Amino acid sequence: MSGFGNTSRNDIWWVRPLLVFLGLSSFIVYATWAALQGEHYAIGPYLSPFYSPEIFGSSPHSWFGPKPSWWPMVLPFSPAMLILWAPGGMRFTCYYYRGAYYKSFWADPPACAVSEPRKTYLGENSFPLIMQNIHRYFLYLAVIFVFFLAHDAWKAMWFADPLTGEQTFGVGVGTLVLTLNATLLGGYTFGCHSFRHLIGGFKDRLSKSPVQRKLYNCASCLNRRHMNWAWFSLFGVMFADLYVRLCSMGIWTDWRIF
Amino acid sequence: MFYGYLDRLEDILMASYETYHHDVLVIGSGGAGLRAAIEASVAGVSVAVICRSLLGKAHTVMAEGGVAAALANVDDRDSWKVHFTDTMRGGQYLNNWRMAELHAKEAPDRVRELEAWGAVFDRTDDGKILQRNFGGHKYPRLAHVGDRTGLELIRTLQDYAIHQKIDVYQEHTIVSLLKEGEKVVGAFGYDREKGLFKVFHAKAVIMATGGMGKIYKISSNSGDCTGGGISLAYHAGAELIDMEFVQFHPTGMVWPPSVRGLLITEGVRGEGGVLRNKQGRRFMFDDIPELYKGQTSTDEEEGWRYTQGDKNAKRPPELLTRDHVARCITREIKEGRGSPHGGVYLDIAWIKEKISNASEHIKRKLPSMYHQFKELAGVDITKEPMEVGPTTHYIMGGVRVDADTQMTTVPGLFAAGECAAGLHGANRLGGNSLSDLLVFGKRAGEHAAVYAKGTKAGSVDDKQLEEIATWVLSPFERESTPTAENPFQVQSDLQEEMQKLVGIVRVESELNEAIEKIKAFRERAGHAACGGNRGFNPGWHTAIELKHMVTVAEAIALAARERKESRGGHFREDYPGKSEVFAKINVSIQKDAAGNMVVKQVPKLKIREDLQQIIDEMK
Amino acid sequence: MAKVVFNIWRTNPSGGEFRAYETDITEGMVVLDAVHQIQAEHANDLAVRWNCKAGKCGSCSAEINGHPKLMCMTRMSDMPEGKPVSIQPMKAFPVIKDLVTDVSVNYRVKKSIKKFKPRSPDAPDGTWRMAQVDIDRVQEFRKCIECFLCQDVCHVLREHALHDKFAGPRHMVYNAALEMHPLDIEDRTGDLKNAHGIGFCNITKCCTTVCPENIHITDNAIIPLKERVADKFYDPLMKLFRIFSK
CATH class of the missing domain: 3.90.700.10 (Succinate dehydrogenase/fumarate reductase flavoprotein, catalytic domain)
Structure with a gap:
């Protein structure tokens, strides 16, 4: 009754963990590749979410100008590397993803009521996984990022006239993509278990604080579908980068709706 | 491993037993049993609870609607007097008026007490315990938790009890009470896991074994509700009353x-x-x-x-x-x-x-x-x-008890909850059973402790123990006899007949037929046999249980034949109206010296003047 | 009516084995009905624990085709047609006999959790006021019927047998019901971190999927408790905040 994969389940229990494995792996591969490119991440008013905020960089979206002179020569430079650790950390320490990758990457367990490959188990009770408790700090950063990305979506509604440089309001497909991205990320971030706790869940008597209660209820509502938000926002952000990238490379053309 | 038939039999028939001593022994771990045990432990005596199943799995978990108590949180016109009147009217005035009085007066405190122990009832807008309407209750009176009130109640009592000084014996079955002269001095049982015999010596024993729904085919009751406690008390000499009143x-x-x-x-x-x-x-x-x-x-x-x-x-x-x-x-x-x-x-x-x-x-x-x-x-x-x-659903009748102390007619034996009788008369109102458990569970615990403090431990002679042990093991010896009966088959046939003949609508001829058939069932139960060994053996358990089921079935059928009128839960097709004569009596059942079941009509208790006045005022 | 084969785990002196029994299945039957039928027809001594047969007592937990389930709430019509059905005892607990397991560890763990301790009453008559919105959360946890299926499926207990280090999902739910109770003033976070080992949970949510009462064990009980433990032990900012707000 023991040994890796042993179970009396007669359904195809391995499909789900396999899909999670494939989904997460393809994201990691794509995101790493895209982050290392260091180019084709902006076009017109659009900025790829992998590169936002652009602290140093060559696009007009950059805060402090191009790559700093003090950047060590040996290290490859990409504006994405300066910031991507924050949303990456958010997802890595996210309660949903933790459960998902412990199963599909680490087979701990491979699926419910299915035997595991190893005998010892430490869980999140000791180093290194005890560090997962840092999640709320990544959450604080992620909340800031949601505002940056919302700002990017706002900026994506203002198109500069190539001749006069005058900014006019407009909506392109890219605008929709970036808006959707910010929305999905908002839904994911504000449905985070830590957010739900910090916004009101820590209290036993929320009836005494009506505003907090409302916020807690909103967070709980998003939290019920946290898994869906996690996946949709993951693919949303990947697609947003891909869209900006392909437009920037001239493979796709952004279609201006009005 | 060679394990021959005789070796096995020898192993099975080992009649040694372990012995335990307690002041108060509570048989049954539903609401009444746990509440009694808590109260007895508060009094400082040593308490044990026998659970037939695991702790917290008793039939109480299935109670849904609520617990009736005149808290007057939703309708301030409610009071103990209204609750008392409702209960008496519902019981068609056959109730033990003193129990109905105590019940109506004490239920609110028992419910509030649960809250102090962690129960989480649904709330009114101003944060009090919410109460709902229920059949026969004039005002919204049932404190509830959605439709799982029983679970809340038993869990609260369970979680409170485990931090009291109470010894809990899980998955133990009592097969007989032990007596010294007229007094009950303990109980004989076995643990289900290994089938080992246990002798519990106690100064006072509280029966809190619940109902008997499982002697009918169609029943809302849990598998444990086989009437065991009523039968144990009866065989120990206790008087039963109102057994004809079964609630459908x-x-x-x-x-x-x-x-x-x-x-x-x-x-x-x-x-x-x-x-x-x-x-x-x-x-x-x-x-x-x-x-x-x-x-x-x-x-x-x-x-x-x-x-x-x-x-x-x-x-x-x-x-x-x-x-x-x-x-x-x-x-x-x-x-x-x-x-x-x-x-x-x-x-x-x-x-x-x-x-x-x-x-x-x-x-x-x-x-x-x-x-x-x-x-x-x-x-x-x-x-x-x-x-x-x-x-x-429920039996209003059961072991006759003293209203204030819950002592049965046998010294040292107490009863509370569904297996006790009196509160509900001819028909129980919904919600009154959970409050019954709490009010009279507490009283039983309290008075059993008082009784235990004032009495010396009794002793049991070995002959009594040997007789019981031999009887309990007899199903194994019958395994290969030609008359051997499958205990599950006997049980199922009994349920079938009870449903058919002593059900919701009764008639003399069918009751006579039932009584004859029950005699035959007693015979068949005596042939119930089982294979396997003593470790967790449902066939064996059922074979032993049949005795209790047959006893209770007989009591119900006899009492139903005796009451020649229709009232409350008892409906006679041949006597469809109420009778003035039967309005004044309770039907009593007791075992005589020869071991026969004797039915008697006993005059009902005369109600106190002031309470009669309350009833008259609210008519 | 159809005949279905059941492979039921039967213990014997050398451990145990699956034994095949065939019985008739009629409309609306649940797995427990089939087991009872087999018990009555073929195996009087087949040990199975059950009480209410209505999904309310949580006694008849077992593994049906490898899935931890209540036998009384698993309908035969949901079983794959034409295939034998396997029934075995819960794996996370020692077997007593056949389908019956020794779940006593759960009772011991529960006793080790600090009991309910209410604040002093709100009203002079010794009662309290609670808002329904505040108890909704606790009432979800109090739906628990203690079937211990969550304990069974939890790999920390099932695979690694860390019963003495990790209290398990059921007792996390119990802790949550107490910790979030609007009246309770006891602090159990220290115990949760140490004695009850909340860190052992790696939130794979198997407990939630098997819960017959649909309690969101992981999302609503365990994770909020993990957050409360983090507040107290793993969050330096919170610690500072607590020092200054004193």
């Missing part, structure tokens, strides 16, 4: 067959659910008994307003007492106006005509009903009506 709950599931009898809470009707026959008629309006004419509505709209908390509206006839509703349903079915599977329709889905978020409301107020129908019958009660029919 009007609404049990009727389809699919495997869940037939499973309870549908009265709360469904309390929340506005209505009963209809196959013609769509609300047949409950057709027959409203005299005693309730004044407080029952004849208008559908008014009935709806009542369920929604309108204090000036009268209750709809669906919320009449259970005995009456059950009989009306039986009538509809018998006269061919029933549903396809032999029930009638109970419809809560119709309230969508009245309130906008009906589906959510139903799921919130009746979550386990929704779940139960969805999972077991594939019916969505927010969309379709349920098919319902009467199911054996």
